Amino acid sequence: MIAGLERIVGREQVLTKEEELRLYEYDGSVETGRPDCVVFPGNKSEVVEIARWSNRNGVPMVGRGAGTGLSGGALAREGGVQVVFSRMNRILAVDYENQRAVVEPGVVNLELSRAVARAGLQYAPDPSSQKSCTIGGNVSENAGGPHTLRYGVTTNHILGLEVVMPDGEMYRIGGAAVDAPGYDLVGLFVGSEGTLGLVVEITAKLTRLPESVKTLLAVFETTDDATETVVALTARGITPAACEMMDGWTIRVVESWIRAGLPTDAGALLLIEVDGPREAAEEQAAAVVETCRAHKAREVRTAKDEREREALWKARKNAFGAVGRVAPDCYVQDGVIPRTRLPETLRRIGEIGKRHGFEVGNIFHAGDGNLHPMLCFDRREPGTFERAMAAASEIIALCVELGGSITGEHGVGMEKDRLMPLLFSETDLELMKRVRSAFNPSGLLNPGKLFPVSKSCGEIRAPAMGRGPSEPIEGARNERVGSDAETRGGTQR
Amino acid sequence: MSGSEEKLAQSLAAIAGEANTSGDPSATGEYAIHGVTPKAMVRPANAEEIAEILRMCAAEKLGVVARGAGTKIGMGGAAARYDVALVTTRLEKVHGYDPGDLTLSVEAGARMADVGKLLGEHRQFLPLSVPYQKRATIGGTVASGVDSPLRQGYGSARDFLLGAEFVTGDGTRAKSGGRVVKNVAGYDLHKLFIGSLGTLGILTRLNFKTFPVAEASGGFLALFREESGAIDFVRRIAQSPVAPATLEILSPAMAGVLGGQARLDGTELAPVESWLPRSGWAAMAGFGGSEKVLRRFEAELGRMANESGAAGTIALDEGQRAQAEERLREAIPLLLEASPAATIVRASVLPSRIGEIFAAGRRSGEKHGIPAAILARGVGVVYVAFLPGTSDGTIFEGLAAAASEVVQAAEAAQGFGWIPWCPDGLKNLATIWGSGRPDAALMRRVKQAFDSGGILSPGRFFGGI
Numbered sequence: 001m002i003a004g005l006e007r008i009v010g011r012e013q014v015l016t017k018e019e020e021l022r023l024y025e026y027d028g029s030v031e032t033g034r035p036d037c038v039v040f041p042g043n044k045s046e047v048v049e050i051a052r053w054s055n056r057n058g059v060p061m062v063g064r065g066a067g068t069g070l071s072g073g074a075l076a077r078e079g080g081v082q083v084v085f086s087r088m089n090r091i092l093a094v095d096y097e098n099q100r101a102v103v104e105p106g107v108v109n110l111e112l113s114r115a116v117a118r119a120g121l122q123y124a125p126d127p128s129s130q131k132s133c134t135i136g137g138n139v140s141e142n143a144g145g146p147h148t149l150r151y152g153v154t155t156n157h158i159l160g161l162e163v164v165m166p167d168g169e170m171y172r173i174g175g176a177a178v179d180a181p182g183y184d185l186v187g188l189f190v191g192s193e194g195t196l197g198l199v200v201e202i203t204a205k206l207t208r209l210p211e212s213v214k215t216l217l218a219v220f221e222t223t224d225d226a227t228e229t230v231v232a233l234t235a236r237g238i239t240p241a242a243c244e245m246m247d248g249w250t251i252r253v254v255e256s257w258i259r260a261g262l263p264t265d266a267g268a269l270l271l272i273e274v275d276g277p278r279e280a281a282e283e284q285a286a287a288v289v290e291t292c293r294a295h296k297a298r299e300v301r302t303a304k305d306e307r308e309r310e311a312l313w314k315a316r317k318n319a320f321g322a323v324g325r326v327a328p329d330c331y332v333q334d335g336v337i338p339r340t341r342l343p344e345t346l347r348r349i350g351e352i353g354k355r356h357g358f359e360v361g362n363i364f365h366a367g368d369g370n371l372h373p374m375l376c377f378d379r380r381e382p383g384t385f386e387r388a389m390a391a392a393s394e395i396i397a398l399c400v401e402l403g404g405s406i407t408g409e410h411g412v413g414m415e416k417d418r419l420m421p422l423l424f425s426e427t428d429l430e431l432m433k434r435v436r437s438a439f440n441p442s443g444l445l446n447p448g449k450l451f452p453v454s455k456s457c458g459e460i461r462a463p464a465m466g467r468g469p470s471e472p473i474e475g476a477r478n479e480r481v482g483s484d485a486e487t488r489g490g491t492q493r
Numbered sequence: 494m495s496g497s498e499e500k501l502a503q504s505l506a507a508i509a510g511e512a513n514t515s516g517d518p519s520a521t522g523e524y525a526i527h528g529v530t531p532k533a534m535v536r537p538a539n540a541e542e543i544a545e546i547l548r549m550c551a552a553e554k555l556g557v558v559a560r561g562a563g564t565k566i567g568m569g570g571a572a573a574r575y576d577v578a579l580v581t582t583r584l585e586k587v588h589g590y591d592p593g594d595l596t597l598s599v600e601a602g603a604r605m606a607d608v609g610k611l612l613g614e615h616r617q618f619l620p621l622s623v624p625y626q627k628r629a630t631i632g633g634t635v636a637s638g639v640d641s642p643l644r645q646g647y648g649s650a651r652d653f654l655l656g657a658e659f660v661t662g663d664g665t666r667a668k669s670g671g672r673v674v675k676n677v678a679g680y681d682l683h684k685l686f687i688g689s690l691g692t693l694g695i696l697t698r699l700n701f702k703t704f705p706v707a708e709a710s711g712g713f714l715a716l717f718r719e720e721s722g723a724i725d726f727v728r729r730i731a732q733s734p735v736a737p738a739t740l741e742i743l744s745p746a747m748a749g750v751l752g753g754q755a756r757l758d759g760t761e762l763a764p765v766e767s768w769l770p771r772s773g774w775a776a777m778a779g780f781g782g783s784e785k786v787l788r789r790f791e792a793e794l795g796r797m798a799n800e801s802g803a804a805g806t807i808a809l810d811e812g813q814r815a816q817a818e819e820r821l822r823e824a825i826p827l828l829l830e831a832s833p834a835a836t837i838v839r840a841s842v843l844p845s846r847i848g849e850i851f852a853a854g855r856r857s858g859e860k861h862g863i864p865a866a867i868l869a870r871g872v873g874v875v876y877v878a879f880l881p882g883t884s885d886g887t888i889f890e891g892l893a894a895a896a897s898e899v900v901q902a903a904e905a906a907q908g909f910g911w912i913p914w915c916p917d918g919l920k921n922l923a924t925i926w927g928s929g930r931p932d933a934a935l936m937r938r939v940k941q942a943f944d945s946g947g948i949l950s951p952g953r954f955f956g957g958i
Binding site for chain 2: 095097098099100120141142144148152153155156171172173175176177178179180181182183184185187188190191192208210211231234235237239276277278279280283336337338339340365368369370403404405406407408409410411412416420423424425427428429430431432434435436437438439450
């Protein structure tokens with residue numbers, strides 16, 4: 001059967017050896033799923049042929065970008081063929097005047113922003129893994145990032161897609177202009193976690209780089225003071241470009257590795273960025289400083305230049321990598337809560353952790369209430385994995401109880417499928433499945449994702465032995481596993 | 494009332510109560526769409542009643558058209574089956590407004606004006622500055638997909654609709670999304686409802702992100718002799734640090750329609766004659782911020798207007814900007830009132846190509862002898878309104894041809910075009926949905942998933958869905 005695939009893409013673009021396949025059974029989550037083969041299409045028509053092959057042979061198929069996903073969305077849960085888009089990585093067209101880009105799915109997020117920066121433009125969604133993650137993956141997961149507070153998540157920046165359906169039919173949906181008539185299929189496809197079709201071309205909006213950017217670091221004695229500050233900023237109608245929080249435990253862990261000059265005796269810090277026209281950025285920065293001081297900030301630093309700004313962001317974007325050094329296992333969650341409930345939620349998360357014997361680290365997108373509580377543990381100690389999962393379940397249930405969500409940007413994938421009933425009724429899920437079947441009737445495309453799979457009910461599977469989430473998938477072919485600290489692994493959030 | 498109508502009204506009354514049901518032609522007449530009067534009208538109180546009604550209608554294969562205040566019910570095609578008018582105006586509760594979190598959850602029948610007032614008390618707003626503001630419901634606003642001048646700065650409904658509850662064609666209550674500002678759990682089904690003209694389900698509740706009102710606001714108007722100057726000005730703005738909340742170009746005829754004395758829903762609109770010029774092409778920007786930011790924007794806009802060869806400029810104060818925005822908001826009703834057979838094309842193209850739509854509108858107007866008025870938004874949405882002085886059937890052929898030519902021009906410019914508003918007699922004459930799209934097959938699959946019985950506004954939507 002494999003010969004059929006080799007005929008489509010060429011023998012050297014198909015992996016079938018056990019040791020090669022092992023590199024593709026992971027992503028950035030704690031999940032695993034080994035494909036039976038990995039294939040690297042070079043263009044749309046090859047993707048069409050692969051889909052036809054999968055359909056004809058009844059073999060499951062799942063798309064994959066750089067493998068930085070955090071919920072197992074691109075893993076081959078039921079085996080089959082994994083379609084890796086790393087060769088389809090060309091920026092096909094940039095329309096500077098209209099601020100549009102047409103790209104292949106394997107284009108790395110940051111590379112698009114870099115390519116258009118000289119013209120004063122950027123591709124705004126900036127997941128922390130932006131140095132490695134691909135735009136195709138971002139589209140599938142509706143990826144977020146720190147600056148989505150002001151600029152919106154992926155779905156707000158995608159206008160058109162070309163998709164290959166599981167039966168090999170190819171469709172163009174949306175377009176370069178806004179408001180394509182008919183149903184908003186682009187809005188449906190973005191964030192559908194690769195369960196409706198394989199995205200082979202993307203038309204994205206580009207955004208003007210702000211005239212002025214101010215990056216501030218506010219240091220607090222307690223997490224309460226920091227969270228109260230976030231509540232006050234939101235209530236005052238100040239919308240920073242980004243508003244990130246790091247608690248004391250995380251500060252110490254991060255500083256011990258990255259040495260960005262963070263105050264290790266602090267209870268919490270906020271990394272706040274404001275941008276816009278010069279005057280607006282200055283005024284907003286002043287309002288932020290004033291609000292921080294009113295909420296007992298011990299110190300508010302403003303980055304003096306681009307170097308200082310980068311140092312502050314480096315600490316933030318590499319935090320998860322740093323945490324990976326203190327414990328072999330780390331389970332990061334992605335719950336969302338209404339922003340007004342931040343102070344009480346963090347207190348209660350701390351209590352839940354304590355009750356289960358963990359110190360919970362928090363580093364997250366405070367401005368939009370998207371929490372990333374981290375439970376660090378060593379699975380080899382009997383019982384700890386179970387305790388960590390029990391604590392995680394309680395934390396997610398708390399987010400839902402407060403009116404929030406189980407995932408703000410990482411996706412459901414195979415990691416949170418069993419949590420979906422916390423948010424959605426059986427009829428909600430039935431309708432979503434009906435929509436999935438409308439596009440993916442055989443269910444061969446990315447099976448076992450999004451919806452609760454009965455066999456895995458009530459369990460989260462253990463990560464493979466000895467592999468912490470901070471470790472890159474060394475050697476995974478064509479995946480961007482860089483050597484510098486910022487790009488290590490697919491686990492930055 | 495015939496026997497079947499009476500029986501239908503009775504069945505509906507058993508669900509929603511006698512007082513909220515009618516099968517009497519004298520009462521159902523006001524719910525007629527494109528000349529077709531429904532057999533019955535029902536005003537359910539809640540989502541559960543809507544579900545019951547739809548289950549009954551699905552079993553009986555009755556066509557149901559949902560509506561709020563009915564202000565935009567003229568959009569779209571004629572219903573292939575129209576038995577029941579389902580009116581959502583009794584679902585008007587606010588379920589949760591959390592000003593501190595900037596989120597709002599509200600029932601579909603709530604009026605835009607009431608929602609605006611509530612948010613205004615907390616100096617917040619929803620960037621849906623949509624026509625018929627006084628009467629329009631929030632559900633109808635979303636389902637009709639009408640756009641708003643504020644989309645320049647805030648995006649369209651798809652950018653701030655966080656989630657929704659709805660009832661599908663088989664009477665199933667379901668939801669998607671949530672109430673928090675960031676959420677990727679499950680499919681974003683609620684986005685499919687935007688502009689779906691009631692063909693997928695009946696919205697019962699909508700969750701939005703709200704926005705803080707800027708400290709101060711102002712506006713700027715530049716007048717150009719030629720349309721090319723106005724287009725150049727808008728292009729310069731897009732490449733500058735100036736970030737307007739609204740940005741429009743008005744043709745002289747459009748300024749004439751929008752700028753005159755006007756009454757809507759019994760209220761006189763604030764006069765703008767004293768400052769809104771009606772000769773030449775006007776480009777108008779509205780923006781918010783601190784006084785310092787406003788002064789900077791005014792200076793930048795003045796410089797750019799000059800570079801684009803403006804014949805004159807006016808800095809608008811807060812009051813004038815509000816007046817201008819009211820006129821822009823109510824452009825559709827003002828145009829529909831300006832002609833007995835007003836036909837409005839909505840085209841969307843890349844901003845660099847709006848000039849092609851201007852040219853097509855003008856050319857077709859001249860060719861068919863019908864006055865044309867044009868309103869373009871900076872994001873590339875262009876409304877071309879053909880405003881004949883008569884509704885005499887003899888003009889329909891020319892009117893249909895003119896509108897279709899503009900739609901074709903939009904498609905030729907790699908954009909989209911359709912005809913949301915036209916006289917009933919034109920609905921079948923003109924290709925109101927344009928020349929069709931390659932993804933129509935996928936849309937039919939979506940329709941099938943939500944309304945397999947095909948009872949919801951059948952035939953009213955894109956490609957006859």
